[in-house]
Amino acid sequence: MSESLVPTLPPVLADGEKTRAVAEHIRAVIELLGLDMTDPNLIETPERVAKMYLEMFGGLAEGAEPDIIFFPNDEHYTAMVMEKDIPFYSMCSHHFVPFYGHAHIAYIPRDKIVGLSKMPRILEFYARRPQLQERLTEQVAGFLADKLCPQGVMVVVEARHLCVEMRGVKKPGALTVTSAIRGIFFNRPVREEFLDLLNRQAKPASL
Numbered sequence: 001m002s003e004s005l006v007p008t009l010p011p012v013l014a015d016g017e018k019t020r021a022v023a024e025h026i027r028a029v030i031e032l033l034g035l036d037m038t039d040p041n042l043i044e045t046p047e048r049v050a051k052m053y054l055e056m057f058g059g060l061a062e063g064a065e066p067d068i069i070f071f072p073n074d075e076h077y078t079a080m081v082m083e084k085d086i087p088f089y090s091m092c093s094h095h096f097v098p099f100y101g102h103a104h105i106a107y108i109p110r111d112k113i114v115g116l117s118k119m120p121r122i123l124e125f126y127a128r129r130p131q132l133q134e135r136l137t138e139q140v141a142g143f144l145a146d147k148l149c150p151q152g153v154m155v156v157v158e159a160r161h162l163c164v165e166m167r168g169v170k171k172p173g174a175l176t177v178t179s180a181i182r183g184i185f186f187n188r189p190v191r192e193e194f195l196d197l198l199n200r201q202a203k204p205a206s207l
Contacts, residue, residue, distance in 0.1 A: 101159030152183030
């Protein structure tokens with residue numbers, strides 16, 4: 001490949017430099033919209049937006065991948081483990097407006113298990129970047145399948161997209177559902193068990 005065809009990567013900036021650089025571009029957008037940058041409500045908006053973007057896109061930062069510790073399946077547990085109604089917020093990569101909802105994650109162990117608090121952490125890692133719901137669903141399932149090596153994984157994500165509700169077709173309340181399947185969950189009875197657990201109403205815990 002000739003040198004002229006080699007893609008040029010942006011320079012790696014420290015967080016402070018990155019914040020200032022993003023803020024400058026946000027300021028330019030605000031000015032192009034014809035807004036008055038002397039308005040007290042707008043003076044610090046570029047810096048606020050820049051800091052917000054760096055926080056919301058934290059999943060892109062080097063070393064941001066969660067350090068997940070897996071445990072040996074000493075109890076030889078071979079039934080389904082599900083964590084449902086995990087809330088998440090992400091940013092649509094098509095329009096840079098939020099989409100948000102809940103994810104339901106299940107796996108059937110083989111030799112290893114994972115702490116329940118780690119599944120929301122995996123979801124958050126992939127959600128904190130410009131995303132497509134379909135890709136987010138597949139990435140969570142793929143991470144668990146690759147790292148945990150279970151008998152199977154299934155992930156269902158339900159989300160509302162503000163790019164659908166605020167612009168274009170403007171359909172408030174529309175819900176988008178995506179799923180990703182690995183391993184034994186391709187078997188219909190296993191998927192049906194997942195759906196049965198997903199739709200089952202939880203009983204209040206008694207003290």
